Amino acid sequence: MRRGTKLLIGLMGAVAFWFLGVDWVWEVETCPDCHFVRDSAHHRVLGISIINNTNEQPSDLGTLLSDLGVPCEHQNLTHWRKHRWWGFVFCSCPCVNGVYLVTNNGWYEDEVFPYIYQYAEDHPDAGARFWKMIETDDVDGIAQIWSEVVRYGENR
Numbered sequence: 001m002r003r004g005t006k007l008l009i010g011l012m013g014a015v016a017f018w019f020l021g022v023d024w025v026w027e028v029e030t031c032p033d034c035h036f037v038r039d040s041a042h043h044r045v046l047g048i049s050i051i052n053n054t055n056e057q058p059s060d061l062g063t064l065l066s067d068l069g070v071p072c073e074h075q076n077l078t079h080w081r082k083h084r085w086w087g088f089v090f091c092s093c094p095c096v097n098g099v100y101l102v103t104n105n106g107w108y109e110d111e112v113f114p115y116i117y118q119y120a121e122d123h124p125d126a127g128a129r130f131w132k133m134i135e136t137d138d139v140d141g142i143a144q145i146w147s148e149v150v151r152y153g154e155n156r
């Protein structure tokens with residue numbers, strides 16, 4: 001084999017290794033119950049994570065459940081891959097664009113946070129009620145208990 005050919009094969013091997021063996025993946029875990037989001041980015045070599053950045057975003061609802069004494073265990077956590085950058089260069093399989101974060105609008109902190117513990121103490125069944133509504137997708141019920149909590153705060 002000519003030297004040039006060997007060199008070319010070696011180079012192609014190195015390129016193939018780079019694009020197939022090295023990647024950067026962005027993975028997302030979301031909890032459908034409380035809207036918790038865990039975001040992690042991995043630099044990987046042969047599928048093994050070398051550098052890992054994880055970012056957790058509790059939701060207002062999740063924080064509220066914790067403060068009511070009935071924290072979410074994230075039992076229905078779903079896991080999916082948002083992007084995969086082959087060789088850190090091109091993105092495909094998958095390449096999922098779009099907003100996925102359920103942004104917190106701050107209502108929890110502003111309106112309810114100052115008296116939520118007191119509310120939970122006065123309404124020992126609130127946590128269980130709240131969970132029942134989450135489990136049955138009872139949006140109206142959640143809105144109702146919510147306005148109840150706000151009213152409770154205003155009357156104190």
Ligand SMILES: [Zn+2]
Pocket residue numbers: 031032033034035036062072073074075
């Ligand atoms: Zn959860």
Ligand SMILES: [Zn+2]
Pocket residue numbers: 082083084091092094095096
């Ligand atoms: Zn992408």
